[in-house]
Amino acid sequence: xxxxxxxxxxxxxxxxxxxxxxxxxxxxxxxxxxxxxxxxxxxxxxxxxxxxxxxxxxxxxxxxxxxxxxxxxxxxxxxxxxxxxxxxxxxxxxxxxxxxxxxxxxxxxxxxxxxxxxxxxxxxxxxxxxxxxxxxx
Amino acid sequence: xxxxxxxxxxxxxxxxxxxxxxxxxxxxxxxxxxxxxxxxxxxxxxxxxxxxxxxxxxxxxxxxxxxxxxxxxxxxxxxxxxxxxxxxxxxxxxxxxxxxxxxxxxxxxxxxxxxxxxxxxxxxxxxxxxxxxxxxxxxxxxxxxxxxxxxxxxxxxxxxxxxxxxxxxxxxxxxxxxxxxxxxxxxxxxxxxxxxxxxxxxxxxxxxxxxxxxxxxxxxxxxxxxxxxxxxxxxxxxxxxxxxxxxxxxxxxxxxxxxxxxxxxxxxxxxxxxxxxxxxxxxxxxxxxxxxxxxxxxxxxxxxxxxxxxxxxxxxxxxxxxxxxxxxxxxxxxxxxxxxxxxxxxxxxxxxxxxxxxxxxxxxxxxxxxxxxxxxxxxxxxxxxxxxxxxxxxxxxxxxxxxxxxx
Amino acid sequence: xxxxxxxxxxxxxxxxxxxxxxxxxxxxxxxxxxxxxxxxxxxxxxxxxxxxxxxxxxxxxxxxxxxxxxxxxxxxxxxxxxxxxxxxxxxxxxxxxxxxxxxxxxxxxxxxxxxxxxxxxxxxxxxxxxxxxxxxxxxxxxxxxxxxxxxxxxxxxxxxxxxxxxxxxxxxxxxxxxxxxxxxxxxxxxxxxxxxxxxxxxxxxxxxxxxxxxxxxxxxxxxxxxxxxxxxxxxxxxxxxxxxxxxxxxxxxxxxxxxxxxxxxxxxxxxxxxxxxxxxxxxxxxxxxxxxxxxxxxxxxxxxxx
Numbered sequence: 025x026x027x028x029x030x031x032x033x034x035x036x037x038x039x040x041x042x043x044x045x046x047x048x049x050x051x052x053x054x055x056x057x058x059x060x061x062x063x064x065x066x067x068x069x070x071x072x073x074x075x076x077x078x079x080x081x082x083x084x085x086x087x088x089x090x091x092x093x094x095x096x097x098x099x100x101x102x103x104x105x106x107x108x109x110x111x112x113x114x115x116x117x118x119x120x121x122x123x124x125x126x127x128x129x130x131x132x133x134x135x136x137x138x139x140x141x142x143x144x145x146x147x148x149x150x151x152x153x154x155x156x157x158x159x160x161x
Numbered sequence: 162x163x164x165x166x167x168x169x170x171x172x173x174x175x176x177x178x179x180x181x182x183x184x185x186x187x188x189x190x191x192x193x194x195x196x197x198x199x200x201x202x203x204x205x206x207x208x209x210x211x212x213x214x215x216x217x218x219x220x221x222x223x224x225x226x227x228x229x230x231x232x233x234x235x236x237x238x239x240x241x242x243x244x245x246x247x248x249x250x251x252x253x254x255x256x257x258x259x260x261x262x263x264x265x266x267x268x269x270x271x272x273x274x275x276x277x278x279x280x281x282x283x284x285x286x287x288x289x290x291x292x293x294x295x296x297x298x299x300x301x302x303x304x305x306x307x308x309x310x311x312x313x314x315x316x317x318x319x320x321x322x323x324x325x326x327x328x329x330x331x332x333x334x335x336x337x338x339x340x341x342x343x344x345x346x347x348x349x350x351x352x353x354x355x356x357x358x359x360x361x362x363x364x365x366x367x368x369x370x371x372x373x374x375x376x377x378x379x380x381x382x383x384x385x386x387x388x389x390x391x392x393x394x395x396x397x398x399x400x401x402x403x404x405x406x407x408x409x410x411x412x413x414x415x416x417x418x419x420x421x422x423x424x425x426x427x428x429x430x431x432x433x434x435x436x437x438x439x440x441x442x443x444x445x446x447x448x449x450x451x452x453x454x455x456x457x458x459x460x461x462x463x464x465x466x467x468x469x470x471x472x473x474x475x476x477x478x479x480x481x482x483x484x485x486x487x488x489x490x491x492x493x494x495x496x497x498x499x500x501x502x503x504x505x506x507x508x509x510x511x512x513x514x515x516x517x518x519x520x521x522x523x524x525x526x527x528x529x530x531x532x533x534x535x536x537x538x539x540x541x542x543x544x545x546x547x548x549x550x551x552x553x554x555x556x557x558x559x560x561x562x563x564x565x566x567x568x
Numbered sequence: 569x570x571x572x573x574x575x576x577x578x579x580x581x582x583x584x585x586x587x588x589x590x591x592x593x594x595x596x597x598x599x600x601x602x603x604x605x606x607x608x609x610x611x612x613x614x615x616x617x618x619x620x621x622x623x624x625x626x627x628x629x630x631x632x633x634x635x636x637x638x639x640x641x642x643x644x645x646x647x648x649x650x651x652x653x654x655x656x657x658x659x660x661x662x663x664x665x666x667x668x669x670x671x672x673x674x675x676x677x678x679x680x681x682x683x684x685x686x687x688x689x690x691x692x693x694x695x696x697x698x699x700x701x702x703x704x705x706x707x708x709x710x711x712x713x714x715x716x717x718x719x720x721x722x723x724x725x726x727x728x729x730x731x732x733x734x735x736x737x738x739x740x741x742x743x744x745x746x747x748x749x750x751x752x753x754x755x756x757x758x759x760x761x762x763x764x765x766x767x768x769x770x771x772x773x774x775x776x777x778x779x780x781x782x783x784x785x786x787x788x789x790x791x792x793x794x795x796x797x798x799x800x801x802x803x804x805x806x807x808x809x810x811x812x813x814x815x816x817x818x819x820x821x822x823x824x825x826x827x828x829x830x831x832x833x834x835x836x837x838x839x840x841x842x843x844x845x846x847x848x849x850x851x852x853x854x855x856x857x858x859x860x861x862x863x864x865x866x867x868x869x870x871x872x873x874x
Contacts, residue, residue, distance in 0.1 A: 054821060056819075065821050069824060072837075073830035077830075080835075081836075082836060083838070086822075086825065086837065086839050086840065087840035087842075087843060088820075088821070088840070088841075088842065089843060090843060
């Protein structure tokens with residue numbers, strides 16, 4: 025039989041060509057009545073337009089969630105969601121949380137044990153005893 | 162020869178001026194005879210988008226029809242979808258590509274059979290463009306790739322599975338059911354039901370139809386699609402080719418993979434039509450070519466030493482000889498043999514294995530890969546010099562290989 | 569302040585001497601002090617206290633001053649000369665005599681018999697009753713404009729019209745300037761009165777009659793209710809115009825966000841007026857119609873429960 029081929033799918037390298045921001049949606053929930061939503065309400069009036077303009081690739085929804093604490097929910101490309109309750113926070117703090125959610129990917133928080141994570145093999149190769157200068161058969 | 166202005170021809174595929182009478186393909190859900198409840202539910206969902214409708218979206222669409230009865234959202238709603246606008250920006254699409262075309266790309270033919278409102282025509286154009294750019298890249302950069310591996314590489318870059326994974330990576334969600342009330346930023350398709358999923362062999366276009374199941378590579382090059390697979394017409398459940406343009410027949414549904422494939426292809430076609438050839442190529446390079454594919458992992462040799470031996474004979478090299486370079490643990494449970502294949506004094510390839518045979522075969526495979534995966538430095542592709550004298554690039558002829566090894 | 573008519577003063581119940589009382593002397597004394605008639609004479613029960621006798625001797629009169637409770641509402645110590653004059657005038661008018669009413673005797677009263685069922689009784693209430701009550705010959709005409717005028721130019725024109733009308737009457741020497749409100753013709757096109765001369769804005773409207781008439785007229789024309797504070801703190805016509813044209817702060821945040829022009833250009837932002845419910849989410853993905861049809865087919869309630 026002649027040469028056959030194995031089918032795979034090319035792996036994406038986000039950022040090598042185009043960069044896809046991993047945060048695809050941010051939901052801002054506020055309350056007209058609750059005092060804990062005061063900062064969020066100010067944030068929505070003051071800072072949200074600029075934040076949305078500088079991040080056009082994020083779908084931003086603003087909707088009331090009556091009688092509940094204000095919350096920001098982020099939805100990511102990998103399908104996971106992250107929610108941050110911003111009760112009793114000031115405008116700057118809420119902006120920081122929104123930026124935190126925007127900069128995250130949807131992965132669970134885990135400790136980075138190794139300094140580098142790569143799909144490419146090592147450039148100089150892994151040592152083996154068979155190719156050294158002293159080896160001779 | 163005068164250059165073909167495909168973008169001018171493509172103008173007919175651009176969205177109509179909203180005066181096209183929309184064929185009322187009634188959704189099954191309009192059977193729900195509780196009209197008042199449907200109307201209540203359309204009024205129930207009321208959100209005012211941040212962007213107001215501009216006056217020229219004053220509709221020619223019949224307002225009396227509730228949205229649920231339309232097969233896909235009306236084009237004017239595209240400007241009010243935040244999801245769609247976010248998708249446009251996430252993919253860094255050119256601003257010449259309007260939102261209503263992007264919305265159209267997301268409507269599969271199974272959701273809306275009307276060719277003016279679905280992505281089928283754009284998908285045909287886009288599949289050709291994608292196939293062209295991928296194949297020119299592979300052929301110019303890897304001139305010695307065997308045909309089967311070429312098919313596999315093409316599949317890996319722009320095949321249905323690749324396009325499906327790209328759709329997921331782009332954050333495009335699938336709507337549960339198609340309809341006019343669905344968010345225009347969702348991929349809309351009618352899902353294939355299990356009873357419709359029977360694939361029968363249709364007409365492949367071959368003269369020896371009864372042997373079509375045993376088609377070889379040459380036969381695939383001539384009669385099959387860019388991946389070496391049977392064309393879609395040949396695999397419909399009914400056995401008849403789907404007529405593009407029929408607005409009455411709602412054929413069987415589509416799978417997520419098929420709809421994603423159509424969406425990505427339609428998007429490329431739309432970029433080409435609205436923004437031009439160079440923009441389409443740039444889109445391809447940024448999103449498709451930037452993906453990593455290990456071509457060496459695609460090879461599946463059946464008789465590596467034999468193929469190598471035929472290759473050396475053809476090229477006039479000395480016949481290959483396998484020599485043991487190093488070994489350890491010959492009598493143990495896990496021996497390691499490192500074997501090199503030499504043509505005279507030149508080592509063609511090296512391989513390590515747990516047995517002498519294994520090592521020898523791996524060495525031959527490595528040698529063949531070395532041959533097949535040759536890539537000329539500074540290879541040019543034909544589309545680099547397309548489009549006249551803007552870049553002033555001079556065409557350097559690509560290397561054309563004499564062919565595969567015949568065994 | 570108008571005093572309560574004598575029959576309504578609860579303190580008079582205490583002052584009724586003919587009734588046997590179990591009220592202590594000090595309370596009775598205080599009640600007597602709060603009564604109007606007690607400004608001149610203290611009515612007291614029992615022996616006169618020693619302090620009172622001393623005070624009488626000091627001042628040499630029967631009613632020495634200083635006995636009045638300064639904290640009582642009706643105390644004479646809280647009255648200015650003007651109010652005292654007013655009170656005296658009112659008291660002279662307020663000369664009501666109390667008569668006990670006799671019950672009305674009629675044959676009907678003897679014939680009364682409570683009904684056992686509602687067959688022959690008059691039915692009060694319900695839609696027919698309301699329909700019968702309606703008097704279409706004289707339809708109700710409200711005082712103010714039906715809807716609040718939103719356009720600032722229209723408000724300005726209405727104000728100018730009010731100012732012109734009131735001042736016309738004022739210079740004509742009319743007493744009651746609020747007669748301007750009687751002109752109820754229906755030309756809503758106030759804008760034709762708008763002119764480029766701005767001197768009328770600087771007019772001072774501190775005089776209460778003129779201010780009241782202007783305010784009443786402009787409220788009638790525009791339908792905008794001004795608060796008392798807004799009226800009191802508007803010394804000029806311009807200030808009044810300012811009060812009329814400033815829009816109230818939006819009660820809901822989403823209204824303020826809609827009014828913000830920055831959101832109009834943002835295509836990736838979606839604002840919702842109400843809470844996004846699970847049904848809304850199902851509708852966005854198109855699944856709701858399937859769910860609804862399935863529920864209807866099974867005779868189950870679409871929202872809520874059985």
